[in-house]
Amino acid sequence: MNESAKEAQLGYPTQLIGERDSYESATRQIGSIVLDQKQPRSWLIGFTIAFIGVMLLMVAISYLFFKGVGIWGINIPIAWGFAIVNFVWWIGIGHAGTLISAFLLLMHQKWRNSINRFAEAMTIFAVACAGLFPLLHLGRPWVFYWLLPYPDTMGLWPQFRSPLVWDVFAVSTYFTVSLIFWYAGLIPDFATLRDRAEKRWKQIVFGVLSLGWRGSARHWARYESAYVLLAGLATPLVVSVHSVVSLDFSVGIVPGWHSTIFPPYFVAGAIYSGFAMVLTLMIPVRRIYHLENMITDRHINNMANVMFATGWMVAYGYIMEAFMSWFSGNRYDAFMMSNRFAGPYAHTFWVLILCNILVPQALWSRRVRDNHVVLWLISIVINIGMWLERYVIVIVSLHRDFVPSAWSMYGGTKWDYAMLLGSMGLFVALIYLFVRFLPMISIAEVRTLISEREEGTL
């Protein structure tokens, strides 16, 4: 049965890999982007804009070091501000990458094979951006290592009962494991690039990076064991990371934070925003680099479906939060919720509902999911919505807690916005460098798909 007949029967796009792709053509197509293809003009323009963002970040950080965190809009009681909003937002974005590469591998979902490399890169860059914010928010970032257990002359230890210390361990473990998972996946592809490179220096660089990989059957056997084990480790890890992030809030007694639904609700939100970001990046990249034969309509459709499903989990979280603040009979919780609906930040809350719940309902329609321009716009709306969600959680909860005399208002300063824009610039610049210098699709795994297509087992 050919693909179009299958598609008509099942009602969704089914193709995973182009019908004419061979080992050689797929290797050439992906490898040549790195090795010799002249980059499209949009690369230079886009990278320049992103690089301006990086410079903005540098300026913002330098001025922060010069003046201190007073340049931000934070105050007491709203001590967390943009830094923590941005941290939670970025780290959530990272989660889709691990979900795609690890969880879908364990589930034998073959549609992960041509998108996992890109999604993992996105994870690492997003976690790198996330890590900046709590460090800079420390106020004295040069003593950040006090958070780590090391034999110091003060005879002190970190407070291991504190969720903030759990967070240090969770995020640094997440970054390290994501990085080695990504690198392990790249080793065979580095060997391919080494063997295809024509310039001597490229052969040496890729040769060193490939660690001398030669594709031996024994090596592949150990490699595949290691890869599955890493996936098995990364899957609970990714769930734990955003759970620990949510415990930063829910272990505290602030109304709007002190809630048992936070860990699952944060994890769902993380995957929701992560898939939105994967779509935001992948729809243009696939068009610009003509990768429609490998990142097919089926991939895009599947990602849209996962995004939509996790969006409903997030909606359930919102409903349960509202329900519990009524059902618990706790007057502070009830006030927090009415303040969220109708207080001074009500517009933020309602825009968040619009972005995260109402607009994505368009995804019920197959025509919307197949229209990649509309899907791309929806994914951006969800990214904005998820940032606003964290804004509502952090700021609206803090600004009016128990005693009205301690209430205050909050707004980001220009330096807050410079940090946020700058971190986006850093993220996009890293993505640009990645698509230019590393194979953005796993070549070895695409070859596996092709061999399965030949055997008819795909």
Next chain:
Amino acid sequence: MKTETPRIFGIVAEFHDHMALLNAARKAHASGYRKLDAYTPFPIEGLAYEIGFRKNRVALCCLLGGLTGGIGGYFMQWYALAIDYPLNVGGRPFHSAPSFIPITFELTVLCAALATVIGMLALNGLPRPHHPIFSARNFARATTDKFFLAIEASDKNFNARKTAQFLRECGATNVSEVNDEG
């Protein structure tokens, strides 16, 4: 004591597709060849088994790493907060096990993952900058679209002429002798 002829690494045969390679590997192992290895551009199910490779021990590395991280992580927290620097925070017990779980879990995963990757590379003998197989004819294609089987000279059944003949009979498209320059 220099020998005139270079030492032979082995005979290397090239195949067009992975099914031919699998069949050849099976036949070679059945004919008594033991020092053999196959080289492929992507992992092929069952190939390592056909060349007689059974235990890869990567899972053991993972387990040992995980146990080290888990036990070590919990011990560190217990020692720090119950023995070395007991600090009363809100009346909680010094040894507050539930609060120690998140870091214990993270360190378990961290050490297990590092041990898995380092163990995999170490058992594979990587990084290794050079290997005689790289000088086999057309071997650069082994990371793109060609499949290779090598029978090494150290095998007790090895005979340059007979082994080459055997590989040709297995359906190899290209059979060459590879020298060990190292």
